Amino acid sequence: MNTLIFRTIAPLLVVIMLVFSVFITLRGHNEPGGGFIGGLIAASAIAIYGMAAGPRATRKAMRVDPLAIAAAGVVLAALSGLLSLPFNLPFLTGLWTYLELGSTELAISTPMFFDIGVYAVVLGSISAIALALEDNGEDG
Numbered sequence: 001m002n003t004l005i006f007r008t009i010a011p012l013l014v015v016i017m018l019v020f021s022v023f024i025t026l027r028g029h030n031e032p033g034g035g036f037i038g039g040l041i042a043a044s045a046i047a048i049y050g051m052a053a054g055p056r057a058t059r060k061a062m063r064v065d066p067l068a069i070a071a072a073g074v075v076l077a078a079l080s081g082l083l084s085l086p087f088n089l090p091f092l093t094g095l096w097t098y099l100e101l102g103s104t105e106l107a108i109s110t111p112m113f114f115d116i117g118v119y120a121v122v123l124g125s126i127s128a129i130a131l132a133l134e135d136n137g138e139d140g
Helices: 004-026 035-053 055-062 066-082 110-134
Strands: 096-101 104-109
Touching: 004 035, 004 110, 035 055, 035 110, 055 110, 066 110, 104 110
Parallel strands: none
Antiparallel strands: 096 104
16 A cells, blocks of 8 residues: 555644644543543554555654653653652552643643653554564564
8 A cells, every 4th residue: 555645645644643642642631532542543643654654764753762662651651650659649649730821820740641651652562563563574
């Protein structure tokens, strides 16, 4: 499935899917969505780019090894859970802080960082699997 139309539209489709995956991830604790589904959407975008450009070009475009992304996600998710321990709260207890940005108040929370960690784990692991499956003996 390496047609001219697919190779032309794939980069635009990938950008749209990546932006949508971030949107889904960041709204996850208040509405349907979250890190898992956001990561699946992002990994699907990587797989589409891999089909259009090849696994070697996709790995080069990612600039970071997918398994390193997954490992960073595990660390971030674990650290977000550990932040509650100094306050004598159970592991993974949600903590919130609010930043004043002009007339807007931005809520920052440990559940948000947990979701971002899950996003990175799913993106990295599924992308690594998809690129390995697309790699038909190429060096990469």
